[in-house]
Amino acid sequence: MTFTRLEFGRAIYAVSVFPVVVMVCVMILVAVVSTYIVASAFFTRFPQLSPVNLLVPNSIVKKRKFAAPIRHISHRGGAAEAMENTMDAFKYAAGLGTQMLELDVHLTKDGKVVVLHDLNLLRVAGVDRDVTQTDYDELPALLKKVPVHFAPGTTFETSRNLRIPLLEDVFKAFPTLPINIDPKDENPLLVKAVGELIEKYERAHLTVWGSPNDTIARWCHETNPEVGLLFSMRRVVVVCFLFYLGLLPYVPLKETHLEVPLLSIFLGEDFQEAWGKHAGRQLLVRAANLFLFRRSLYRHLDRRGIPTYLWVLNREKDWKEAFDNGIEGVMTDRPASLMRFLENNRLV
Structure with a gap:
């Protein structure tokens, strides 16, 4: 060629x-x-200057649900210092000055909304039966000694005969105290019943609800969009990916509160002794914690009017780490200890 x-x-x-x-x-x-x-x-x-927020005001930056920061959240009322999810616990936490009660709810067989974490009654009442298959009047009294989930090796003991309370009774007893509600059952009737109680007692402005379960969280928002909404686990992952891709400042969010675990607590000696040391699990926890625990993410959300709460922290070093990294509030089983920490560090 x-x-x-x-x-x-x-x-x-x-x-x-x-x-x-x-x-x-x-x-x-x-x-x-x-x-x-x-x-x-x-x-x-500066999310307030996002083009999306300028084109559609309040789409990126929204008004905060609670005007004052919520620093102190009593997990189940303070499970290590009072019998979890009972009126005794809630009164104890309120007496300490807690800024928010956290509780879990189920729907009994006869349609009553009760405050209880476990679906099965065995751990807290000694009866191997699901609360959803039991009428309210047939629910057994609580045991006088119950293990604390997030304090391995710790139990709370009482001499009092305590019963599982109704959510309605909690609303009546604490009409002005913010309450964080976790509906446990994937049952739209439960969400509907809780929504009706929120409306009956005019608590939309004092309540935040949601679930790690995306379906339950969606039902919550559809039932009453005026009530504060927690991110589901799927939505937490989506937000993290949007953040790392640099897209988060342009994406509106319907949720009002981010509530996530501080995964590093599971690397503590107490959890390692309870669960057994496993190198693969430790590596997975460290990687997940690195992915989720980002100070710049929490600060961005806070500037958008979305505070972050961490659960469930029971040690001073974890409280310090949380607040040093821009977390607004901490959920704890030890409300008295957390209150002393906040006062000593002038955080309340």
């Missing part, structure tokens, strides 16, 4: 131009990516 002079010239031209074209394309790509990174970083820091 022979080349004409013209064909040879064209070949030489193409070979000489190609690197220039590639270089120009790379420079354009670098410029676009750099601009995107800088813009995302800027709008992460």
Whole structure:
């Protein structure tokens, strides 16, 4: 094969131009990516200036559900210092000055909303039966000694005969105290019943609810969009990925509160002794904690009016780590100890 002079010239031209074209394309790509990174970083820091928020006011930055920061949240009323999810526990926590009660609810067989964490009654009442298959009047009294979930090796003991309370009784007893509700059953009738109680006692402005279960969280929002909403676990993962991709400042969120675990607590000696040391599990926990525990993410959400609460922290070093990283509130089984910590550090 022979080349004409013209064909040879064209070949030489193409070979000489190609690197220039590639270089120009790379420079354009670098410029676009750099601009995107800088813009995302800027709008992460100043979400109120996000183009989406400017075009649709209050779509990115929203009014906070509670005007004052919620620092102190009593998990089940303070399960290590009072019998969990009982009126005794809630009164104890309220007496200490807790800023929010956290509780769990189920629906009994006869349609009563009761405050209880476990579906099965065995751990707290010694009866191997599901609460959803039991009428309210047939529910047994609570045991006088119950293990604390997030304090391995710890139990709470009482001499009092205590019963599982109704959510309605809690609402009546604490009409002005914010309450964080976790509906446990994937049952729309439970969410509907809780929603009716919230409306009956005019507590939409004092309540936040939701579930790690995405279906339950969606039902909560559909039932009453005016009630504060927690992120489901699926939504937490979505938010984290949007954050790492730099897209979060442009995406509206329907949720009002982020509530996530501080996974590093499960690396503590108490949990390791209770669960057994396993290198693979420890590696998984560390990786998940690195993915989830990001100070810049929590600060971005806070600037958008979405506070972050961590659960369930029972040690001073964990409280310090949480507040040092921009967390607004901590959920604890030890409300008296947490209150002393907050007072000593002038956080309340």
